Amino acid sequence: MPIIKSAKKKVRKDKKRYERNKMLKTFIKNLKKKTLAILNSTESVEKKKEALDYYRSQVDKMWAKGIFKRNKSSRLISRIDKLANKILSGK
Numbered sequence: 001m002p003i004i005k006s007a008k009k010k011v012r013k014d015k016k017r018y019e020r021n022k023m024l025k026t027f028i029k030n031l032k033k034k035t036l037a038i039l040n041s042t043e044s045v046e047k048k049k050e051a052l053d054y055y056r057s058q059v060d061k062m063w064a065k066g067i068f069k070r071n072k073s074s075r076l077i078s079r080i081d082k083l084a085n086k087i088l089s090g091k
Contacts, residue, residue, distance in 0.1 A: 024067050028076075031055055035080065039087050052084050 002008050031054075038051040056077050063073035 021067050024062060024065075028058060028062060031058055032076075032080065036083070039084055045088065048084070048088065052080065055080060 002011055035051045035055045039048055059068065059073045059076050062068045063070060068076075
């Protein structure tokens with residue numbers, strides 16, 4: 001355990017950040033599952049594109065907040081776009 005006051009504060013801050021980051025990462029994982037479910041369902045094409053746009057914007061926000069690195073956010077978006085193109089084209 002830290003003894004110095006600033007080190008104690010850093011431990012508190014790290015714990016808060018860890019909890020926030022964990023919550024946001026879980027949110028993105030669940031959002032991906034929901035987006036894929038919408039893509040595989042019989043929803044309209046507009047609704048599917050709306051779900052994709054929302055997923056992309058949320059992943060970009062995670063990158064902007066520093067939760068994800070640039071390559072990870074790009075990879076997540078690229079993979080879901082690849083799946084969406086496959087599904088929407090009917091293959």
